[in-house]
Amino acid sequence: MLNGNDSIDTIQRAISKARETKQKYIACITQKIEKIDPLAFYRVAQKRYNGQRFYWENKDHDVVLAGIGAALSINAGRTLKYEQLKDEWAYIQNHAVISGIKGKQATGLLLFGGFSFDDKTTPSDHWQSFGFGLFYLPTFLLTTDKEQSYLTCSVVCTADDKPELLSNHLAEQVEQLFGAKTDFTTDQNPLITTQDQNAEEWKRLVGEAVKVMETTDLQKVVLARTRKLTFQKPMHSEDLLSNLREQQPETCVFSMEAGTSCFLGATPERLVKKSGNHLYSACLAGSIARGKDDDEDARFGEILLNDRKNRLEHHYVVDTVRSALAGLCEQLNIPEQPILMKNRNIQHLYTPVDGVCDPNRSLFDLIERLHPTPALGGLPRTSAMDWIAKHEKLDRGLYASPIGWCDGYGNGEFHVGIRSALINSERVTLFAGCGVVRDSVPAQEYEETSIKFQPMMNVFAGRKS
Numbered sequence: 001m002l003n004g005n006d007s008i009d010t011i012q013r014a015i016s017k018a019r020e021t022k023q024k025y026i027a028c029i030t031q032k033i034e035k036i037d038p039l040a041f042y043r044v045a046q047k048r049y050n051g052q053r054f055y056w057e058n059k060d061h062d063v064v065l066a067g068i069g070a071a072l073s074i075n076a077g078r079t080l081k082y083e084q085l086k087d088e089w090a091y092i093q094n095h096a097v098i099s100g101i102k103g104k105q106a107t108g109l110l111l112f113g114g115f116s117f118d119d120k121t122t123p124s125d126h127w128q129s130f131g132f133g134l135f136y137l138p139t140f141l142l143t144t145d146k147e148q149s150y151l152t153c154s155v156v157c158t159a160d161d162k163p164e165l166l167s168n169h170l171a172e173q174v175e176q177l178f179g180a181k182t183d184f185t186t187d188q189n190p191l192i193t194t195q196d197q198n199a200e201e202w203k204r205l206v207g208e209a210v211k212v213m214e215t216t217d218l219q220k221v222v223l224a225r226t227r228k229l230t231f232q233k234p235m236h237s238e239d240l241l242s243n244l245r246e247q248q249p250e251t252c253v254f255s256m257e258a259g260t261s262c263f264l265g266a267t268p269e270r271l272v273k274k275s276g277n278h279l280y281s282a283c284l285a286g287s288i289a290r291g292k293d294d295d296e297d298a299r300f301g302e303i304l305l306n307d308r309k310n311r312l313e314h315h316y317v318v319d320t321v322r323s324a325l326a327g328l329c330e331q332l333n334i335p336e337q338p339i340l341m342k343n344r345n346i347q348h349l350y351t352p353v354d355g356v357c358d359p360n361r362s363l364f365d366l367i368e369r370l371h372p373t374p375a376l377g378g379l380p381r382t383s384a385m386d387w388i389a390k391h392e393k394l395d396r397g398l399y400a401s402p403i404g405w406c407d408g409y410g411n412g413e414f415h416v417g418i419r420s421a422l423i424n425s426e427r428v429t430l431f432a433g434c435g436v437v438r439d440s441v442p443a444q445e446y447e448e449t450s451i452k453f454q455p456m457m458n459v460f461a462g463r464k465s
């Protein structure tokens with residue numbers, strides 16, 4: 001499977017570099033392989049690489065990534081995390097010997113990971129393994145587009161390493177991954193308990209936010225709540241991903257493991273995508289249920305498009321994204337009016353954004369500018385973040401935060417981790433939030449967050465509706 005000559009030669013060159021410079025070097029080999037199911041690849045690695053896997057399938061289904069093992073991992077610090085990531089990523093790229101296929105997006109050296117929502121909140125126990133942010137350079141990366149799969153193997157080499165040993169070890173692992181049986185049976189795992197945050201307290205908090213807006217500069221705040229599920233046995237992500245992929249095809253389906261935890265979801269909201277110097281973002285805010293039939297669905301859509309409160313919620317996001325990107329883009333196209341984005345359980349006001357940005361801008365610069373937009377934080381950003389940190393009283397961890405990948409060719413994509421859940425063995429926490437503005441009605445916001453739990457509830461409860 002792995003081309004032995006390529007691999008030993010690349011490793012040999014990386015070891016020589018390591019000897020010359022007395023620094024570690026990465027050997028990175030990419031080859032085209034027969035198209036395979038990325039989820040099957042993710043699944044076969046469950047036993048041996050549990051805790052070090054990720055999955056990503058964008059809504060166009062033209063970038064599907066399955067990452068297995070961590071050649072390197074980066075833990076983001078509390079402060080200056082975007083600078084840190086930029087520096088560490090540049091260092092990795094300057095200390096790598098790359099061979100095989102080159103220039104193909106999302107292959108070769110690639111970082112996958114996510115940041116925590118907020119630097120002020122110290123990660124609680126259940127988010128501990130993700131810290132303030134965590135990124136992997138995977139040992140094995142399977143990249144699948146509409147036609148083809150590519151396998152990238154990355155291994156860290158030191159001056160003392162022996163090329164044959166490293167290369168043989170890599171080849172053995174590849175053989176195991178590709179030789180393993182892929183017809184799995186799914187264990188029953190009954191749901192034992194479901195516990196929502198206290199509804200009345202949460203609605204009271206929405207009321208308080210509305211009140212505060214009457215007397216302060218706070219214009220919008222996004223409030224989230226959780227639902228806790230307990231299962232009989234530890235929950236594994238592969239079956240959930242398979243169902244999410246089927247049930248939410250118009251979203252970006254992702255998972256990221258860290259130790260015994262796994263964060264996963266099906267998010268409709270792209271924060272930023274970069275293809276060379278082309279940039280794409282999205283403003284998504286303002287929500288309503290799907291109708292029971294086409295007529296009702298269209299009627300709900302019209303109501304949403306014409307609703308003052310939802311239009312205001314949306315407008316704040318568009319304005320903020322426009323000013324965040326204006327300074328970084330030579331060209332920026334943002335339509336005047338939103339359209340509808342219809343997902344399986346919910347419809348949103350949606351304004352697509354595209355532009356051309358300075359090629360030297362890294363994705364981390366763009367994320368730093370954009371996160372959190374008022375679709376996840378609020379407006380003004382600092383007042384909203386302070387209000388959330390003080391009143392929401394939950395550790396969002398990676399919920400509502402940028403999660404995604406960047407490659408060594410200037411491409412990458414980050415979504416925000418909404419419609420998501422954190423798995424800690426047999427305990428699962430679901431997250432859902434909504435934008436609160438001056439006209440918000442607490443009971444309606446509560447209802448909206450209930451709808452937003454639905455995509456994840458459907459897969460955890462194994463239902464198809």
Ligand SMILES: C=C(O[C@H]1C=CC=C(C(=O)O)[C@@H]1O)C(=O)O
Pocket residue numbers: 222224269284285286287348374375376400418419431432433434435452
């Ligand atoms: C914060 C969430 O949704 C955001 C994205 C789209 C629409 C939203 C809204 O209408 O409130 C939220 O801003 C969530 O799903 O947890």
